[in-house]
Amino acid sequence: MKKIYTYNVIFLIIFFLIFSAGLKVFSGRPYLLPELALIAVIFFALRRSFTEVLWFSFFAGFLLEIFSGHFFGSRIFAAVLSGILVYFVTRKLTDREFSLPVMIFLVIMATLLSHSLTYFYHAFFAVFGITQGIPFGVLLNKRIIGTMTMNLAFFYPAFFLYKFLPK
Numbered sequence: 479m480k481k482i483y484t485y486n487v488i489f490l491i492i493f494f495l496i497f498s499a500g501l502k503v504f505s506g507r508p509y510l511l512p513e514l515a516l517i518a519v520i521f522f523a524l525r526r527s528f529t530e531v532l533w534f535s536f537f538a539g540f541l542l543e544i545f546s547g548h549f550f551g552s553r554i555f556a557a558v559l560s561g562i563l564v565y566f567v568t569r570k571l572t573d574r575e576f577s578l579p580v581m582i583f584l585v586i587m588a589t590l591l592s593h594s595l596t597y598f599y600h601a602f603f604a605v606f607g608i609t610q611g612i613p614f615g616v617l618l619n620k621r622i623i624g625t626m627t628m629n630l631a632f633f634y635p636a637f638f639l640y641k642f643l644p645k
Contacts (some may be wrong), residue, residue, distance in 0.1 A: 486534065490518045490638065494541045501545075512632035516588055519557055520633075521640045523564035524576070531532050537569035544573030549609040552599040555593040564588060593618055606625050633641045 493514035500511045505541030515538045523535045546553050564584055572580050597618055604611035 483530075486518075486522060487537070490515065490522075490534070490541070493636070494538075498545055502589045510628060511625075512628040513589065513592070513625065514632070514636070515539075515558065516560060516592055517585070517629060517636050519561045520564050520584055520588055521637060523561045524568055528562075528565060531561045532558060536633040541620075546611075548596060548599055551604055552596045555599055556595040559595055560588040560591050563591060572635045579632060581614055581637075582630060585629050586626050589597055589622065589629050593622055594627075 497511060497514040501508060504510050519531075519535050519538050523531045526534070535558045536554060538561075539554035542553040542557065543550060564587075567584065567587070568580075597612060597614065600609060600612045603609045
């Protein structure tokens, strides 16, 4: 395995450990935590090829899936589709431009997409009776604004740290 992949996986695992420790501290208010694994997926999608983005997004979603209470596959599905969307937005619409409006758009889009896909994933499998549906207000409510704000607040400091990883 290349050294760069090792650094990126270690970066993701550190972000995940910080996120999971924060969930223990803010157990009643998870919307006060930035979704650091999602932020790591955005970073990776900015710099890597499509297949690398797919694998990294899958791994990030798998880490989130292991410790979430959601139906298995929902966080993986959300992370992979968020990574794909960030990849295509940065390649087709913005030409890898790392300006403030583009980054704000990517973070807000990925946060909304992640929560929406998790909700619709549950709803889809609830139709078949495989799982119970989640009420709409649980995943998509006004607290998502707090999550988006925290993701935006932590994005640039984390991006600054990510720039120090070897290319």
